[in-house]
Amino acid sequence: MRRIGGAAIAAVLVLALAACTPSEAAPTASPTVSSSPKPSATAKPTAPVSSYGFGCENLVPQDVVATALAPTATLEPAFADPSSANPLLWAATSLGGMHCTWSNGEPRDLAEGGTPVGTERWAELTILPGSHADWDFYYERWANGESGPWPDSTKLSCFTQNGAVPGVCSINFLVGDSWVDLIMYGPADDAAASDEDAVAAVTPFIEAIRSALEPVGTAPRYAWGGTTPGANALPTECEAFVPAAAMSEAFGQELTYNSAPKKRLWNRGVAADDFGAPDCIFSLPDSDSSRGVLRALPGGRWAYEQLVETRMSAGADIEFLTIDGLGVRDAFIECKTSPWSTCSVQMAVAGHWLEVEANNVSSLDDTYDVDELRQQALAYAALAAAGIAALP
DSSP: OOOOOHHHHHHHHHHHHHTSOTTSOOOOSSOEEEOOOOOOOSOOOOOOOOTTSSOGGGTSOHHHHHHHTOTTOEEOOTTOSGGGOOGGGGHHHHTTOEEEEEEOSOOOTTTTTSOOOSOOOEEEEEEESSOHHHHHHHHHHHSTTOOOSSTTBOOOEEEOGGGTSOOEEEEEEEETTEEEEEEEEOOOGGGOSSHHHHHHHHHHHHHHHHHHHGGGTTOOOOOTTOOSSSTTOOOSSGGGTSOHHHHHHHHTSOOEEEOOOOOTTSHHHHHHHHHTOOEEEEESTTOOSEEEEEEEETTTHHHHHHHHHHHHHTTOOOEEEEOTTSOTTSEEEEEEOSSSOEEEEEEEETTEEEEEEEEOSSTTOOSSOHHHHHHHHHHHHHHHHHHHHTOO
16 A cells, blocks of 8 residues: 655645745645634624524424434434535525434434444435426436325335334425425334335424425525625636646545536535535546545535534534644544544635545545545645635
């Protein structure tokens, strides 16, 4: 395996500096780590608000949540689950929609790629306003002629595997001009004996969402921070963040950016496309296997701040980084070895939220251990921060 040392990282950063004008700052050669400081008392950026006039807490009554998922399941704070640390998931919120999760607090092994232990119960909901045309495009291709419980809805599908694990249920539907995408990992144990029982158990949960949205389903879409070119815009081309040559040097092998369109076949993809949220996948040449990704939420510092505060409130020992041009709480790294090795860096740069992730090409590949992935993620993150800082 190839190890990346300090000299290689320094070489990457020299390459990035060469591409800058004399007035532009270059990143430090090796981001350093600091212990978690106490939560800042300074004012945080104001977050976008729902254009519906209410939030996730008004969608489903708690007794319905308890019956459909588990008695201990409740609405989660934003960013409470690690899987929500993905900038693309919050594009709908930035357009006046909602991203909501409910959980009984158990790890989401299935979502994390592991073997489900059968105790986790959760639901994840995304609502995107102003999306009637995109709904029609989706519905024509995915409904497959199967009618749903209401007009403009897909079939409510639940799969329980004969009660061996909790049912996985999903549905998409339109309320006014609002596209609703819901997946549920449940229902409660005594209701998962069959697919039909699971459908019956989760239907009140879905009906509550629909009923809450019906009076306001045509609420307007808006763009948090603006999406037109200017201070709040981000590049649409991945090369504008980190050139492929510099990226290859950082990772110690030739890499290229894949085309990563936000497929307009689900509402999160539509939201990411419309809000200009970059989704850069990089891999070996002529390969579809990813070595890593860069995702970003324009004007998303509010989300990064919420992510940090939620993690720290939960007692997490956040590993903050020192990256040239960023504040003491503006970047942190997380690595894990299970179910496979991966490292990700979260950053707030020039008012935006960026996520950088370094992986092996597959879950079965162990070419790079977690220490090497860490060095690769750090080197790429420093380059990405410098690239955004250098934008006009």
